[in-house]
Amino acid sequence: MKALPVLVLGLILAGCNAYYELIKPGQVQVKYMTVSPGVAWNKERLPELGENVDSWTVDGVLLNQLIFSNGVEDGQPVFGQVSPGNTLPVFKSDMLPNEIMEITAATLNRYLGGGEVLLTTSDLKPMTFLEKPGFEFTFYYQARSGLAHRGIFTGTLKDGRLYFIMFRAAELHYFEKYENEVRDIIQTARIEWPKLQPY
Numbered sequence: 001m002k003a004l005p006v007l008v009l010g011l012i013l014a015g016c017n018a019y020y021e022l023i024k025p026g027q028v029q030v031k032y033m034t035v036s037p038g039v040a041w042n043k044e045r046l047p048e049l050g051e052n053v054d055s056w057t058v059d060g061v062l063l064n065q066l067i068f069s070n071g072v073e074d075g076q077p078v079f080g081q082v083s084p085g086n087t088l089p090v091f092k093s094d095m096l097p098n099e100i101m102e103i104t105a106a107t108l109n110r111y112l113g114g115g116e117v118l119l120t121t122s123d124l125k126p127m128t129f130l131e132k133p134g135f136e137f138t139f140y141y142q143a144r145s146g147l148a149h150r151g152i153f154t155g156t157l158k159d160g161r162l163y164f165i166m167f168r169a170a171e172l173h174y175f176e177k178y179e180n181e182v183r184d185i186i187q188t189a190r191i192e193w194p195k196l197q198p199y
Contacts, residue, residue, distance in 0.1 A: 019045045023056060030054050031070040034190045038181050049079050064169035064178055072162040078107050093160035097135035098124060100162065104153055105139060112141060129156045130163060130191045150175045154186050158193060165189065
């Protein structure tokens with residue numbers, strides 16, 4: 001796929017350029033995780049999201065985005081980078097799922113609309129992820145364009161680090177179109193745990 005610079009809204013800081021790499025269906029290594037997409041995706045090279053974060057989309061991030069995180073460390077934001085003008089809530093290794101949900105919502109709200117987007121979370125529940133006890137929750141928000149979005153966040157903790165897959169998409173058409181695909185990716189994801197010292 002030809003690499004094209006695009007203006008990325010949503011989870012990416014305004015003004016950053018994204019470049020795409022085609023991800024074909026089949027088994028794919030995403031750092032420590034192994035996933036098996038059923039359709040073609042486009043991987044975005046977006047260092048602004050953080051060192052251990054990968055971002056995929058099918059139709060562009062305005063319409064859908066799938067994010068993989070291979071280990072948020074204690075004291076780091078769920079995604080994104082802290083800078084003098086960009087303070088984000090940080091993950092702590094002793095957080096409970098409801099606390100992780102809260103800081104994720106706050107981070108999303110910050111990136112999606114500078115704190116002005118109405119974002120709600122619901123349906124926090126236990127979920128097996130990466131063959132470990134984990135959790136999942138749903139979130140909803142309305143973009144500044146007026147387009148309603150829906151998302152799911154599935155995560156687990158290992159050695160004091162947070163591993164997750166998050167999907168967000170326009171609620172009209174796009175979320176339902178890819179929901180089963182994303183849930184298959186989440187349910188079949190496997191990982192070779194890095195040999196790290198726990199916190």
